Amino acid sequence: MGFILGLLGALFGVLLAIGIIILLIMLKVRSTLGKNAFKEAISVMKNAKDLEKQEYARKKDVSGMTKLLEEPIQRDFSDFNKSVLFSLIEKDLIKIFTAIENKSTNSIKQDPDLDLIYSKISDQIQDMKNEHIDKKFDNIVFHKHAIKKYEKSNGMATITTSSSVEYFYSSNVKDELAYSDVKKQTRYTCEFVYVYDEAKIGYEKQAFGVHCPNCGAPLKKLGAGNCYYCGTHVEPINLKVWKIASYKEE
Numbered sequence: 001m002g003f004i005l006g007l008l009g010a011l012f013g014v015l016l017a018i019g020i021i022i023l024l025i026m027l028k029v030r031s032t033l034g035k036n037a038f039k040e041a042i043s044v045m046k047n048a049k050d051l052e053k054q055e056y057a058r059k060k061d062v063s064g065m066t067k068l069l070e071e072p073i074q075r076d077f078s079d080f081n082k083s084v085l086f087s088l089i090e091k092d093l094i095k096i097f098t099a100i101e102n103k104s105t106n107s108i109k110q111d112p113d114l115d116l117i118y119s120k121i122s123d124q125i126q127d128m129k130n131e132h133i134d135k136k137f138d139n140i141v142f143h144k145h146a147i148k149k150y151e152k153s154n155g156m157a158t159i160t161t162s163s164s165v166e167y168f169y170s171s172n173v174k175d176e177l178a179y180s181d182v183k184k185q186t187r188y189t190c191e192f193v194y195v196y197d198e199a200k201i202g203y204e205k206q207a208f209g210v211h212c213p214n215c216g217a218p219l220k221k222l223g224a225g226n227c228y229y230c231g232t233h234v235e236p237i238n239l240k241v242w243k244i245a246s247y248k249e250e
Ligand SMILES: [Zn+2]
Pocket: 212, 213, 214, 215, 216, 217, 227, 228, 229, 230, 231, 232
């Protein structure tokens, strides 16, 4: 006990000494630079804050190769339509933001559009509840979308997209930037997958983190079948459509 108190005392002493040193340095800087230069230094620091805010509110560009990639995608999927994909990005992200804001999965639980990422969002919401985290997304407006990447191999095709979006953001996460008077301008990268031949997909990619709706065990197969763990019959997921498989704010 005495040892701990001594340690705390020493720690306090060190902190006090550091405080005094900082104060002395500030006074020294002030007397060396003169009052005006000192004020200027303070204003530089303030400007850095302003710049941070400006960057927060600066509309973000999206870069992609939509023109170049549209053709090979259309060659593989003749009914592919980029406008439909782009509106799906907006629909999916708004549903996700709403679920996160409400900290409730009720609105997305049975949503086939979100089949492949439901488990991930549900985990995230559970973490937010455990840590009492609140996030709000208001007045969401999308600006631009682009296709960044297209891959097709082993039974599955993946389109990676980039989207710019703005919203009023608020959060109680420590150190997370949020301003109430300006909208956050940001960008999201999403992946959409289309499984055209489930038999060809390797085991590791097969389930995308999809879980049994009854017991929560990870599903080994996306097609129809029974959960290997609890035996519940799991409805097959329609994989022959473009479905969001991941999303990330940049
Ligand atoms: Zn199960």
